[in-house]
Amino acid sequence: MNEDFDKLDNFMRSHRPPEAQGATVPRLPQRRWVWAGSAVAALLIVAGMQWRHQMATHESAELAVQDAIEWDEFATGLPTEVGDMVTLAE
Amino acid sequence: MLQLKGERAFADLYASHAGGVRRFLRGMVGGNTQQAEELTQEAFLKAWRALPAFAFKSTMKTWVYAVALNTARDWLRAHGGRRHEALAPTLPAEDRTETVETRAVREALLELDEDTRALLMLHYYEDMGLAEIGQVLKVPEGTVKSRLHHAKSKLRPKLIAKGFDV
Numbered sequence: 001m002n003e004d005f006d007k008l009d010n011f012m013r014s015h016r017p018p019e020a021q022g023a024t025v026p027r028l029p030q031r032r033w034v035w036a037g038s039a040v041a042a043l044l045i046v047a048g049m050q051w052r053h054q055m056a057t058h059e060s061a062e063l064a065v066q067d068a069i070e071w072d073e074f075a076t077g078l079p080t081e082v083g084d085m086v087t088l089a090e
Numbered sequence: 091m092l093q094l095k096g097e098r099a100f101a102d103l104y105a106s107h108a109g110g111v112r113r114f115l116r117g118m119v120g121g122n123t124q125q126a127e128e129l130t131q132e133a134f135l136k137a138w139r140a141l142p143a144f145a146f147k148s149t150m151k152t153w154v155y156a157v158a159l160n161t162a163r164d165w166l167r168a169h170g171g172r173r174h175e176a177l178a179p180t181l182p183a184e185d186r187t188e189t190v191e192t193r194a195v196r197e198a199l200l201e202l203d204e205d206t207r208a209l210l211m212l213h214y215y216e217d218m219g220l221a222e223i224g225q226v227l228k229v230p231e232g233t234v235k236s237r238l239h240h241a242k243s244k245l246r247p248k249l250i251a252k253g254f255d256v
Contacts, residue, residue: 005242008256011249012214015191017199019121020113020215 100138103150108134110216111158117211118162120200129165133158152225155216159208159226166204191254198248206241213238 111133116126137157144153199207205227212218212226224234249256 003239003243005239005246008242008246008249009214011191011254011256012195012210012245015189015195016215017117017121017192017196018188019116019123019126019196020211 096141099150100141103137103154104134107151107154111154114155114208114211114216115158115162117196117199117215118159118166118204118208121196125165129161130158133161136161148225149222152218152222155212155218155226156228162208163204194249194252194254198245198252201248202241202244206244209234209237209241210245213241 108130112126112130115129115133116123119125119129133154137154140157144150148156199210202210209223209227212223218226220231220234220238223238224231227234227237229237246256
């Protein structure tokens with residue numbers, strides 16, 4: 001077995017067909033997906049928190065408007081002068 | 091608890107070797123990516139089922155490659171007529187870094203029988219040493235050495251015939 005295969009070895013290793021290429025250890029792509037997934041999850045959580053804050057703010061605004069309307073309705077029937085108030089009390 | 095440990099071991103096995111197995115199977119079927127993916131899934135399914143019987147006579151890496159090789163052999167034999175001509179590569183566009191040389195390497199490998207092709211791919215493209223290849227092929231290291239020599243002797247004239255000085 002004295003045949004020298006150095007040239008053949010170099011040729012084969014230098015001209016790897018595309019289907020024989022690719023990551024030797026797939027851990028890095030998987031980690032990339034883990035980080036990407038975590039980032040997406042974090043964004044969703046933040047977006048959810050912002051949405052809830054907006055909803056709470058909106059609800060507060062709605063309640064404030066409702067309160068204002070109710071107060072207006074209430075206040076419409078109220079006397080506007082002190083004297084009127086006294087008369088009303090009597 | 092044992093089942094959970096087995097699942098974790100399998101997950102580690104898959105994470106560590108699915109890429110290499112997929113690459114190896116793509117080479118065995120001439121670059122057909124879809125077929126290689128199906129064979130990879132089939133190989134790991136077989137490995138999962140056989141995991142409880144794994145006797146640690148080899149590393150898990152060589153064991154899963156042995157399962158993959160048997161899976162490829164079964165498929166190639168079932169499609170005995172579909173050899174060189176029909177095993178056309180179906181590479182994604184971005185992977186088509188084909189050169190005259192790489193095409194010649196693929197064609198030369200496909201002209202060889204599957205055992206010789208597997209041996210050369212494990213040696214050249216999976217960077218396995220003689221001992222590891224021996225575990226995959228279930229033969230002694232000395233047998234791997236002589237088979238490898240013989241395989242290269244069969245490969246060389248095919249590349250010379252294609253015009254390469256090797």
